[in-house]
Amino acid sequence: MTPILLSIATFMSTLSGGFFALKNQKWIKKIMGFTAGVIIGVVAFDLLPEIFKLISANNINSTIPMVALVVGFLVFHISEKLLLMHHAEEKQYGQHHHPQVGVLSAFALSGHSFLDGVGIGLGFQVNTTVGIAVAIAVIGHDFADGLNTVNLMLANKNKNSKAIKLLILDAIAPVLGVLSTRLFHLSTTNLVIYLGFFCGFLLYIGASDILPQAHEDGSTKTIIGLTILGTLFIFIVTRFA
Numbered sequence: 639m640t641p642i643l644l645s646i647a648t649f650m651s652t653l654s655g656g657f658f659a660l661k662n663q664k665w666i667k668k669i670m671g672f673t674a675g676v677i678i679g680v681v682a683f684d685l686l687p688e689i690f691k692l693i694s695a696n697n698i699n700s701t702i703p704m705v706a707l708v709v710g711f712l713v714f715h716i717s718e719k720l721l722l723m724h725h726a727e728e729k730q731y732g733q734h735h736h737p738q739v740g741v742l743s744a745f746a747l748s749g750h751s752f753l754d755g756v757g758i759g760l761g762f763q764v765n766t767t768v769g770i771a772v773a774i775a776v777i778g779h780d781f782a783d784g785l786n787t788v789n790l791m792l793a794n795k796n797k798n799s800k801a802i803k804l805l806i807l808d809a810i811a812p813v814l815g816v817l818s819t820r821l822f823h824l825s826t827t828n829l830v831i832y833l834g835f836f837c838g839f840l841l842y843i844g845a846s847d848i849l850p851q852a853h854e855d856g857s858t859k860t861i862i863g864l865t866i867l868g869t870l871f872i873f874i875v876t877r878f879a
């Protein structure tokens with residue numbers, strides 16, 4: 639039951655991110671600064687310690703989840719940079735817009751959001767603590783996912799109504815992802831590999847995606863302070879878990 643409830647929270651988070659983007663509210667950057675801190679905190683104080691526990695309890699080689707972590711980081715780094723390279727080449731042809739590029743990118747984001755949901759479901763297959771930790775990281779950054787979906791659509795000259803349709807798709811994707819994990823079970827070793835991969839993915843999203851976005855319009859002490867507060871928040875929460 640809990641994974642389903644948490645997936646509904648991801649749904650709300652994605653939607654509110656999208657509507658923030660449509661209304662262009664001022665404190666988006668502050669929320670993103672805080673979220674980046676939360677994600678780094680979840681990886682360091684919650685998921686990595688859980689990996690250490692699992693590998694020592696089950697005698698698993700520690701290199702395996704660490705390779706998965708680097709692969710998780712690089713897969714998202716490489717796919718994002720390849721997309722950007724394509725955008726840079728497009729600029730040589732002068733000012734022109736492709737609404738379908740916005741739609742395609744929004745679909746790619748929805749695929750990523752589906753994986754977010756799979757992440758939560760598999761987290762609960764490890765145990766409730768891991769499931770909740772993954773859900774916190776996902777709910778936090780899904781706000782940014784919703785925001786990016788709408789921004790991508792509007793930047794490529796799509797209508798508001800179409801942007802909202804893809805926003806709803808992006809919001810439903812993690813719910814479907816959670817549900818999909820009811821259909822299969824992973825062995826402990828595979829769960830450890832998945833946890834490593836998800837740590838790499840979250841580190842990339844936090845440090846290389848959300849943090850730069852938070853500082854896009856200039857850095858302020860408030861944003862920097864909120865990032866530190868985000869990491870402290872998770873440090874304190876995990877002391878009581």
Ligand SMILES: [Zn+2]
Binds near residue numbers: 754780783
């Ligand atoms: Zn996401």
